[in-house]
Amino acid sequence: MAAIEVKDLWWRYPSFVGGDNPFALKGVSFEVEKEEFFGVIGPSGAGKTTLCYALTGIIPRVFKPPIGRESEHFKGEVRVFGKTAGELAANREEAGGADSRRVGLLMQDPENQFLRMDLLHEVAFGMELMGLPPDEIERRAKEALEIVGLGSLWRVADLVHPSELSGGQKQRAAIASFLALRPDVLVLDEPTSDLDPQGKLDVIRAIDNIRREHDLTLVLVEHNPEVLQRYADRVLALDSGKVVAYGPTEDVYSDVELFERYGLYASDVARIGHRAGLRYMGRVPLTVEEALEALKGRELHPLAEAEPIDAGREEVISVRGLNYWYEDGTQALKDVNLTVYEGDFLAIIGQNGSGKTTVTRVISGIYPKFKGKVTVMGKDVSDKKVARSLPGIVGYVFQNPDHQIFMRKVYDEVAYGLRNLGLGADQVDLRVKEALAWVGLSSKIDEDPMFLGKGEKRRLAVASIMAMKPRILIVDEPTTGQDFRMSEDIMSLLKKLNGQGTTVITVTHDMTLVSEYARRVVVMRRGTTVYEGPTRSFFADAALMERAGITPPMAVRLSQELVRARPGTPFLISVPEWVAALTGERVGQAAEGMERLAEA
Amino acid sequence: MSRESSGRSGQEEGKGKGKGKGKEEEEEEERASKKYVRTFIYSMRVGTPVEKLHAITKIAMILFFSVIAIYMFDIPFSRGGPDLLGLILLLSIVLILLAVARTAKYLVSSYLIMALPVLIGEFLWWLVFNQGLAGPRIPLYVWPGYFPIGVSTGLAVLAFALVYLRSGRLFSSALLAALLWFACVVPAPLDGPPFTFYRIPASPAVIIQVPQEAVDLALAKALGYGVLIYAAFLFLLTTRDAEIVGALLQLKVKFKQAFFAALMFRNLNTILLDYDNVRVAQRARAAAAGRNPLKRVIDLGYMSVPLIASMIKRSTEMGVALHARGFETAGTVTQYRETRSFTYVDAVIISLLLFFLVYVVIMGNSFTSLAARWGIWPR
Numbered sequence: 011m012a013a014i015e016v017k018d019l020w021w022r023y024p025s026f027v028g029g030d031n032p033f034a035l036k037g038v039s040f041e042v043e044k045e046e047f048f049g050v051i052g053p054s055g056a057g058k059t060t061l062c063y064a065l066t067g068i069i070p071r072v073f074k075p076p077i078g079r080e081s082e083h084f085k086g087e088v089r090v091f092g093k094t095a096g097e098l099a100a101n102r103e104e105a106g107g108a109d110s111r112r113v114g115l116l117m118q119d120p121e122n123q124f125l126r127m128d129l130l131h132e133v134a135f136g137m138e139l140m141g142l143p144p145d146e147i148e149r150r151a152k153e154a155l156e157i158v159g160l161g162s163l164w165r166v167a168d169l170v171h172p173s174e175l176s177g178g179q180k181q182r183a184a185i186a187s188f189l190a191l192r193p194d195v196l197v198l199d200e201p202t203s204d205l206d207p208q209g210k211l212d213v214i215r216a217i218d219n220i221r222r223e224h225d226l227t228l229v230l231v232e233h234n235p236e237v238l239q240r241y242a243d244r245v246l247a248l249d250s251g252k253v254v255a256y257g258p259t260e261d262v263y264s265d266v267e268l269f270e271r272y273g274l275y276a277s278d279v280a281r282i283g284h285r286a287g288l289r290y291m292g293r294v295p296l297t298v299e300e301a302l303e304a305l306k307g308r309e310l311h312p313l314a315e316a317e318p319i320d321a322g323r324e325e326v327i328s329v330r331g332l333n334y335w336y337e338d339g340t341q342a343l344k345d346v347n348l349t350v351y352e353g354d355f356l357a358i359i360g361q362n363g364s365g366k367t368t369v370t371r372v373i374s375g376i377y378p379k380f381k382g383k384v385t386v387m388g389k390d391v392s393d394k395k396v397a398r399s400l401p402g403i404v405g406y407v408f409q410n411p412d413h414q415i416f417m418r419k420v421y422d423e424v425a426y427g428l429r430n431l432g433l434g435a436d437q438v439d440l441r442v443k444e445a446l447a448w449v450g451l452s453s454k455i456d457e458d459p460m461f462l463g464k465g466e467k468r469r470l471a472v473a474s475i476m477a478m479k480p481r482i483l484i485v486d487e488p489t490t491g492q493d494f495r496m497s498e499d500i501m502s503l504l505k506k507l508n509g510q511g512t513t514v515i516t517v518t519h520d521m522t523l524v525s526e527y528a529r530r531v532v533v534m535r536r537g538t539t540v541y542e543g544p545t546r547s548f549f550a551d552a553a554l555m556e557r558a559g560i561t562p563p564m565a566v567r568l569s570q571e572l573v574r575a576r577p578g579t580p581f582l583i584s585v586p587e588w589v590a591a592l593t594g595e596r597v598g599q600a601a602e603g604m605e606r607l608a609e610a
Numbered sequence: 611m612s613r614e615s616s617g618r619s620g621q622e623e624g625k626g627k628g629k630g631k632g633k634e635e636e637e638e639e640e641r642a643s644k645k646y647v648r649t650f651i652y653s654m655r656v657g658t659p660v661e662k663l664h665a666i667t668k669i670a671m672i673l674f675f676s677v678i679a680i681y682m683f684d685i686p687f688s689r690g691g692p693d694l695l696g697l698i699l700l701l702s703i704v705l706i707l708l709a710v711a712r713t714a715k716y717l718v719s720s721y722l723i724m725a726l727p728v729l730i731g732e733f734l735w736w737l738v739f740n741q742g743l744a745g746p747r748i749p750l751y752v753w754p755g756y757f758p759i760g761v762s763t764g765l766a767v768l769a770f771a772l773v774y775l776r777s778g779r780l781f782s783s784a785l786l787a788a789l790l791w792f793a794c795v796v797p798a799p800l801d802g803p804p805f806t807f808y809r810i811p812a813s814p815a816v817i818i819q820v821p822q823e824a825v826d827l828a829l830a831k832a833l834g835y836g837v838l839i840y841a842a843f844l845f846l847l848t849t850r851d852a853e854i855v856g857a858l859l860q861l862k863v864k865f866k867q868a869f870f871a872a873l874m875f876r877n878l879n880t881i882l883l884d885y886d887n888v889r890v891a892q893r894a895r896a897a898a899a900g901r902n903p904l905k906r907v908i909d910l911g912y913m914s915v916p917l918i919a920s921m922i923k924r925s926t927e928m929g930v931a932l933h934a935r936g937f938e939t940a941g942t943v944t945q946y947r948e949t950r951s952f953t954y955v956d957a958v959i960i961s962l963l964l965f966f967l968v969y970v971v972i973m974g975n976s977f978t979s980l981a982a983r984w985g986i987w988p989r
Contacts, residue, residue: 063930066934068930068933068934071933072929072930072933114934115930115934116934117927117930117931117934119927122923122924122927122928122931123927123928123930123931123934124931125873125876125928125931125932125935126851126852126876127648127649127850127851127852127876127879128647128850128852130947131851131852131946131947131948134946134947135935136935136936137946138865138943138944138945138946138948139935139936139937139940139943140936140940141940141941141942141943141944142944143944144944144945144946144947147944147946148946166644168852168947169644169647169656170644171647171648171879173648173879173883174648187935188934191935191936337646339643339645339646340643371890374894375893376890376893376894394777394778395778401893401894401895401896402896405894406894408887408890408891408894410887412916412919412920412923413884413887413888413891413916413920414888414891414892414894414895414916415915415916415919416892416895416912416913416915416916417912417915418915426895426897426912427895427896427897430895430896430897431896460915460919474895475894475895478895478896
């Protein structure tokens with residue numbers, strides 16, 4: 011018997027403002043086998059989260075269809091272990107679904123599913139509701155925290171508030187609270203989007219081990235191709251509520267055209283293979299090993315010239331001996347040094363909790379109480395007057411766009427910062443229209459930002475900051491939780507800005523993006539800087555990456571292997587470089603070609 | 611999220627932990643390094659006597675203090691009038707407890723200051739609208755009929771110059787200078803403050819007299835509401851959700867109801883966290899602090915847009931999260947480390963509170979009258 015059976019499932023959310031919403035799921039059918047690792051992929055708005063809700067009975071029990079019009083909103087069938095999960099007004103004890111305790115659902119945003127004020131009770135809460143004896147709760151809670159890599163917090167678990175954890179730790183904690191429940195089916199909706207690449211693989215590996223040991227059936231919504239290629243047995247791809255691919259992982263991932271059509275994340279190797287015509291067993295290579303095999307006999311053109319990292323440019327930011335403590339006395343930054351030059355495209359990378367965001371917040375004047383010397387455009391940031399004038403010089407785009415939307419119209423939203431700067435109406439109008447045109451939101455000028463899509467909100471946030479014409483732009487995790495197309499959009503936007511002279515600093519976990527866009531990187535570990543320099547030299551230094559706990563992108567790993575097998579071959583760090591080397595195009599040409607594909 | 615890591619705990623992630631140290635030892639250190647713990651609003655120091663109190667004791671404190679304070683400021687003048695001394699005593703106890711809990715740092719920066727205008731408003735309200743009270747009248751404000759230019763003026767100008775040069779805030783410095791000047795001038799005798807070098811004549815002299823009883827009443831009301839407000843802060847600043855759940859469970863309330871009661875308080879904390887994030891995002895849009903105060907109030911209004919949006923999103927997702935943990939179908943619920951035992955300290959405090967209540971409210975004692983009888987307080 012299949013663990014989950016979905017037959018011709020249709021669902022639309024009830025609308026509260028008149029008119030009907032379009033269907034979010036349109037005739038979805040598939041099965042998940044018992045103890046299977048089942049992947050779900052799709053661009054934003056494809057219906058992945060909605061599907062998770064339906065699998066766990068949240069639809070139609072929490073999100074209820076209007077009474078009397080049930081069949082217009084919910085059609086089809088969802089069965090979990092033979093029991094109907096999505097039945098209306100079902101006898102709860104009989105029903106499947108999340109509240110049967112056999113199905114767990116972990117949602118995207120860990121922040122919103124924390125229900126308690128300390129880590130210990132957060133993990134214990136579900137078990138208390140299950141009525142487990144206290145010693146059993148304690149044993150399982152400790153074990154779950156250890157599995158997700160938070161074992162060291164056990165002693166303080168009753169004192170740590172979930173909001174005090176780093177983004178990655180939060181997701182680990184949320185996963186722990188479900189692992190402790192030992193469900194038969196666990197549905198995970200992008201559970202590791204905030205984790206660094208190494209952390210992501212560690213956590214998924216841990217969950218996979220649990221799956222084997224406890225006969226767990228796993229449904230994982232995930233963007234990262236490497237995770238799914240390595241662990242998923244089968245994959246379902248959704249687009250606009252419809253199934254566009256469904257089958258063994260390898261088959262789905264070798265259809266690169268499908269990925270380009272729907273804007274999905276394909277692996278570096280598959281993208282290289284597709285663009286440069288590499289074949290492995292009649293399809294594109296999917297792993298580094300397969301790519302090495304496919305590369306046999308292929309010539310690598312030498313790259314024209316590596317982009318020079320010109321020295322002697324003007325220093326725009328200088329950080330010397332920076333120390334920072336949180337208000338509870340824990341030290342977040344220890345003796346941080348870094349320099350940013352005019353026109354840099356700099357990526358600050360490092361594991362979760364290494365202090366990346368904190369550094370950028372000190373630079374932008376958000377955290378004023380620090381020790382050390384921080385200057386921006388030669389001015390001391392610790393001077394209050396300088397700090398107050400910083401928003402006009404250093405633009406900061408925050409990770410969560412919902413927290414930075416203050417107005418009820420897109421136009422006013424962009425104008426807000428400009429008016430705060432005291433610009434005249436004409437100037438404001440000009441800059442708003444210019445900024446919206448840049449990010450491609452001109453047609454939404456009169457809409458309410460709250461109702462924009464996720465990617466659009468993100469672009470609006472960039473536009474609002476951009477319009478203030480900062481000379482330095484800091485973007486915190488520009489691509490977290492975004493689909494491939496949105497990520498490419500935002501990154502090419504930043505590249506365009508950078509090309510026009512804006513200094514860009516990003517904080518990111520996505521090493522593929524770092525390799526393609528950043529010219530220099532600053533690497534942080536445990537609150538201090540361990541490397542600052544050209545991206546290429548960083549990725550060429552395997553020992554340093556190991557020390558910093560950074561997993562290099564596939565393109566770099568391919569180079570490492572190739573150089574080992576064929577010494578003397580050029581060390582290529584990104585997909586465009588690989589494509590250029592294999593096809594003889596220029597790197598810029600190759601990159602543009604890829605961007606066009608992403609836009610198509 | 612507002613901050614990437616809580617420092618040490620963040621650094622424990624990843625490989626290479628525990629180098630050169632035993633795991634136990636490191637955990638011990640971890641525990642010791644965790645000095646503050648989040649409460650319904652802000653945080654408190656771990657291990658203070660107030661932290662160890664039972665939630666029931668803290669709730670009893672709010673209730674008893676409030677009842678006693680309300681009784682004290684409402685004692686009619688026929689029976690000796692409001693118990694000013696008693697109210698001062700109560701307020702001192704509450705403020706001392708706040709200091710003991712080591713929450714004062716945050717308080718000073720925000721809540722104490724925020725509550726002050728309310729209390730001053732309270733004072734003025736009761737003063738202005740109680741002019742009909744009998745008894746002797748005392749001069750509240752004396753306008754000598756001219757602007758005295760002298761030491762006070764010099765002080766005010768000096769203060770303005772210093773503050774303006776340090777902070778660059780025109781409005782705040784002017785306000786401070788004006789307040790200082792008034793503080794020097796107002797209590798002065800009718801023939802002007804000493805060291806007056808020059809008098810700019812303006813309008814005839816004015817003396818505003820108010821009944822002594824109105825002043826007493828207004829003071830009592832301000833002090834009394836201070837007790838009410840700060841006692842509530844004391845509770846919110848030193849209590850966490852598990853304490854509420856535990857206390858209600860001990861009072862035989864069902865787990866689900868107890869959890870919901872705690873959840874309501876917990877959401878205060880969530881809103882504060884959102885507020886922090888939104889404020890920072892707003893600052894990044896050049897809505898800098900220290901500009902004209904009207905603009906700051908308007909900016910505060912704009913914050914409601916993201917705050918309400920995230921609250922709606924949160925409440926929807928929390929509903930789903932509750933469902934996903936099996937809240938709705940939960941049968942027998944066990945509790946794990948929710949309750950804490952009721953100690954003899956709690957018993958002593960509640961007994962004292964009871965005694966205090968009986969002594970004041972039932973036996974009708976007034977500390978002010980008592981002190982006046984002993985000659986240590988003016989009659």
